[in-house]
Amino acid sequence: MRFDVITLFPEMFSALTEFGVSRRANQNSLYALNTWNPREFTKDRHKTVDDRPYGGGPGMVMMYQPLKDCLSAIEETLQEKPYVIYLSPQGKPLTQQKVSDLSQHKNITLLCGRYEGVDERLISTSVDEEISLGDFVVSGGELPAMMLMDAMVRLLPGALGHTQSAEQDSFSDGLLDCPHYTRPEVVDGLSVPSVLLEGNHAKIKAWRYAQKVARTQQRRPDLECRAITS
């Protein structure tokens, strides 16, 4: 898998290549990550990437031309066209199913907006999908892009160690995860649920499933889980 990221702040992406599961997956060549700075595709001596919005209003808008030329340069390095994603609050909300579907693409290009966002004509002509991480605003698309990439990378075969597993994650079965405990058995007077200490693995499995269903109903009624207790 190969990611090409269009960003004014390429250094931010060392968060993925230098830490944890995403670092190891990168070192093991499970994915490649290239960054492209639209500032290098400007034509004026000030290297201008933004301009004032037509119609007035606060803030600046990322200009069409540097982004389009940046995208063309990316395409020239690839055999086939990449799947182009723009991260913004106006996008379709991301789900684990969507992450899983996207992780099947060989070449993904992520466009990271800054300021008030990107000229709509670049989005309508060149973006395959606009995705949101949720109903909140941050100051740039870089952190959302990294979250999306991290979510995809950890699904790649070999990314997680054998003790970890993507199958046991929240949402892999449409439910929130169950609570987890580790040693000691009692801390600050707080005990581990006894079922987890008794070694009856069928009983543990049933307990964990019941916990997942109860938490999902309580915390996320919008996920409308069916309360089957098997």
Ligand code: 4GT
């Ligand atoms: C929130 C999200 C996102 C932003 C989200 C364009 C300029 C968008 C700043 C950017 N805020 N991007 N992807 N909820 N801000 O996913």
